Amino acid sequence: MSNFQSNELIAEIINLEAILNLPKGTEHFISDLHGEFDAFNHILRNGSGSIRDKVYTLFNQELSAQQMNELCFLIYYPEEKLHSLKKQQSLTQNWWFETIEHLLIIVRFSSSKYTRSKVRKALPKTYSYILEELIYQYDETTDKKAYYHQIINVIIELGEAERFIEDLAYLIQRFVIDHLHVIGDIYDRGPHPDKIMDSLINYHSLDIQxxxxxxxxxxxxxxxxxxxxxxxxxxxxxxxxxxxxxxxxxxxxxxxxxxxxxxxxxxxxxxxxxxxxxxxxxxxxxxxxxxxxxxxxxxxxxxxxxxxxxxxxxxxxxxxxxxxxxxxxxxxxxxxxxxxxxxxxxxxxxxxxxxxxxxxxxxxxxxxxxxxxxNQHMAFLIQKGSLYLSYNHNLLIHGCIPLNMDGSxxxxxxxxxxxxxxxxxxFFETTIKQAFAKPWQTEDFSTDIVWYLWCGESxxxxxxxxxxxxxxxxxxxxxxxVEEKNAYYALRNSASICKQILNAFGLSEVDAHIINGHTPVKLIKGESPIKADGKMIVIDGGFSRAYQKVTGIGGYTLLYNSFGMQLAAHKPFSDKNTAIEKNDDIISTRQIVDRQIKRLKVKDTTIGSALIKDTEQLKQQLKQNN
Incomplete structure (x- = not known):
């Protein structure tokens, strides 16, 4: 092997080893959307409150609560908020400059856990070079301060500030959430599952159960x-x-x-x-x-x-x-x-x-x-979907693992x-994919199994x-x-039963959880979404307005970052226009599910396990070639 090839191997090993030691990216779990596009869209844009947390962390000593709320909504809905602000007031050169600076601070903060390569790929092509300069080279203490300020001033003078702000807002949304999990029931009841599907198709990284x-x-x-x-x-x-x-x-x-x-x-x-x-x-x-x-x-x-x-x-x-x-x-x-x-x-x-x-x-x-x-939407469901997913020590499943009363x-x-x-x-998952692959067969076994999944006892x-x-x-x-539930729904309150299920799916880690949707958590009646000593987390809290009288809330979501898991309970969403006009965010109550003693890194994740295997293979190859 040539020195050039060896150097390439060494560079890749160094790169992978470095990535493994970055903080774990934030996962966002959401379930039982039932066509509620406006509430879903808002939760997706604000990262279940993650953006608000970052804005308040960075600017609570500098900006008023009203200013921070306005900045949040500018990030959530940049086009609509800019349109509203321009109608309400004359936006000065100073406002544009300060707003861009504030957004750049949030971009730097929210992108800091990613590699430069990953950040570069997310940058909009129009401003990629300028943004890379502003994100990575910026330092208030250097002589280049005037250089960076001049970049922003020229953007404003050329009439590009509005477009630049929109790009920054979507970058922040992109960086705040690394991966999205949709744990079932996009369709039925609410009016716009099609709009939800369009959003998911354009999302940067996700899976669907x-x-x-x-x-x-x-x-x-x-x-x-x-x-x-x-x-x-x-x-x-x-x-x-x-x-x-x-x-x-x-x-x-x-x-x-x-x-x-x-x-x-x-x-x-x-x-x-x-x-x-x-x-x-x-x-x-x-x-x-x-x-x-x-x-x-x-x-x-x-x-x-x-x-x-x-x-x-x-x-x-x-x-x-x-x-x-x-x-x-x-x-x-x-x-x-x-x-x-x-x-x-x-x-x-x-x-x-x-x-x-x-x-x-x-x-x-x-x-x-x-x-x-x-067909585009259904093909995407097949491409990104599964009946269950084992991911980062968690088992994601919409419904249940059918059990007998004795737990077997x-x-x-x-x-x-x-x-x-x-x-x-x-077996069910393989059969679903077989049925979808042959839609002209209308009474075959695979197609009938898909119906069985809708209403069959097992x-x-x-x-x-x-x-x-x-x-x-x-x-x-x-x-x-009365529709008698499977024993799973009573037994899932038992930590030992949850551990048994997790073990059967290859998840024996101490910090493993089952993350479940399907059955609305009746918070109004005192039911808890966290069950079995924290081994079971149910995140169907009533996104659908049809359920909110029963659940008492507007839905649960779950965030899992390098510091641990937080469950967010959301109040019902008003509507998009009212929210933008009044900066009326979805009020969310956070509850810690699992706090990590040691901060999680990429090497502790499912992707990290694959990268470790790749690294070992590269090391073996380098050893053999030397």
């Missing part, structure tokens, strides 16, 4: 008509049909015409009150009738699926053939049916779709599979193979014995509505 509400959208695009029926029914139930029409270009005109012709006014199927906008009477009527249509189509399609998949062990959910004279017989107990809309059911063959139903669902499936934007892993057999614990989740995403949608619609007795 699929939620049960994400899986039915993936299933619909993968060819599952049963998943599709659920998606349509839920959109109608929450008054979000415009998401399908306006965001994803789905033509619902045939479905609307059919529903108007077949179904009648039925108060049980009125859409939930939409907290985002007032629905027109036509929208309310269409949602009410489409929800009826899809509830019946869903029941038929799910019945067909259950019959062709005996391995699913879901015969107890075949209900249409147990209806006699307007009564449903469950376990030999008859229940009177109310609010029925059974006019398309053939009681001699109750699970058969009518020709019109079959035509409509086939057309809608084709539209879902040909929607360019929807619940098992189920599919096609003669038995699965439990990690093996079950690995699904890690559902976590209950049965989904009682039919009973909630058509039976008044509330006892029939």
């Amino acid at each position: 699929w939620g049960n509400h994400d899986i039915i959208w993936l299933g619909a695009v993968s060819g599952s008509k049963a998943c599709l029926a659920n998606v349509l029914r839920i959109c109608a139930r929450y008054g979000n049909l415009d998401l399908l029409e306006d965001a994803y270009g789905i033509d619902l005109s045939l479905l609307k015409a059919y529903s108007r012709n077949i179904y009648h006014d039925n108060q049980q199927f009125l859409p939930k009150k939409n907290p985002y906008r007032k629905l027109t009477q036509t929208e309310i009527t269409d949602a009410m009738k489409i929800q009826q249509a899809m509830a019946i189509i869903q029941e038929k399609l799910e019945g067909q699926l259950i019959k062709r998949r005996p391995d699913f062990q879901m015969d107890h959910r075949l209900l249409l053939d147990k209806i006699y004279e307007n009564q449903l017989v469950i376990n030999d107990q008859p229940y009177k049916l109310v609010n029925t809309c059974f006019q398309t059911i053939d009681w001699h063959d109750p699970y058969r779709l009518s020709p019109e139903e079959d035509s409509i669902i086939t057309d809608l499936l084709a539209q879902f599979q040909h929607s360019e934007k929807l 892993f619940q098992s189920i057999s599919f096609n003669g193979n038995t699965y439990a614990g990690k093996k079950l989740l690995d 699904s890690s995403l559902f976590g209950k014995k049965a989904m009682k949608t039919f009973e909630r619609y058509f039976i008044n007795e509330s006892g029939t509505h």
Whole structure:
């Protein structure tokens, strides 16, 4: 080997060894967004309060509280805040200069834990050279002070200050959070999961753990008509049909015409009150009738699926053939049916779709599979997503690890193979990807498994014995509505059970945690998000406005930096325009989950383990070549 090649190896070893000793980057955990784009967008922009913390740390002796709040919102929403400030007051040369200086101080502070190479890659191309000068060469004590001040003055004189400030603001957002974890349920209930997906696609570093509400959208695009029926029914139930029409270009005109012709006014199927906008009477009527249509189509399609998949062990959910004279017989107990809309059911063959139903669902499936934007979003979910992730000593999972009451892993057999614990989740994940890869196969085993994940007893995403949608619609007795949870949700309060689960996923470290979403933490009733002596952290706190009366807060997020973990409980978000106008930040309460005695470095992380292996290989190569 030449000296040049040896020198290259040595340089790379030195570089990697140096990186390993940098402070660990900040991870941001967020869950159960349910289409709440404005609140999500704000939390993403302010790093769950991280930016505010840095502003107050750096300027609490120099700026007033009002000035610091204004600086925070300039960083969160630079374009909108600059527009507002210019309307309210004349921005002087001095204001532009001081603001740029303040932002540069924050950029230096928030980028200090990264390598110069990583920072350089994040710089906007237009100002990369200038920014690198201002970030790395700046020193008030040197003779170059006038040089740096002149750079800023020229930027202002050339009319580039506004654009420069915008770039600095987004750099700060970028540097404050190194990596984002989205622990499921981007879709359903709220109005703008599409906008959330667009933001995630453009985010610098992230992973996603699929939620049960994400899986039915993936299933619909993968060819599952049963998943599709659920998606349509839920959109109608929450008054979000415009998401399908306006965001994803789905033509619902045939479905609307059919529903108007077949179904009648039925108060049980009125859409939930939409907290985002007032629905027109036509929208309310269409949602009410489409929800009826899809509830019946869903029941038929799910019945067909259950019959062709005996391995699913879901015969107890075949209900249409147990209806006699307007009564449903469950376990030999008859229940009177109310609010029925059974006019398309053939009681001699109750699970058969009518020709019109079959035509409509086939057309809608084709539209879902040909929607360019929807397919882009679902492909991104597949690319960045998984059912679970072991990362930096933490197990990230949306739903549960199915357990028996004695704490053992619940098992189920599919096609003669038995699965439990990690093996079950690995099987589910592989099958999801197989289904997505072959969307033209609509009744194959892989596609049906995706639906099973939505509502099957041994699904890690559902976590209950049965989904009682039919009973909630058509039976008044509330006892029939109860969905019994998997033993996991009681046992996860036990530190020993959490350690058992972590060990099964290869996480035996003392500081390992399970980070969970899916079930809203009812803080208003005294429930704690931190369970099992800190081994279990549940971060579904109610981003969705539909849950906030139950949870009492506007969502949980988690921050994990080199000093440890902090859980942030957020108050409900007002709205973007009000927030910008009044500097009305989401008020967050921080709680320390796990404080590190020794500051964590890159070498202590999952990425660090890979870098250590690379370093050892390079050292071996250098040794062999010498």
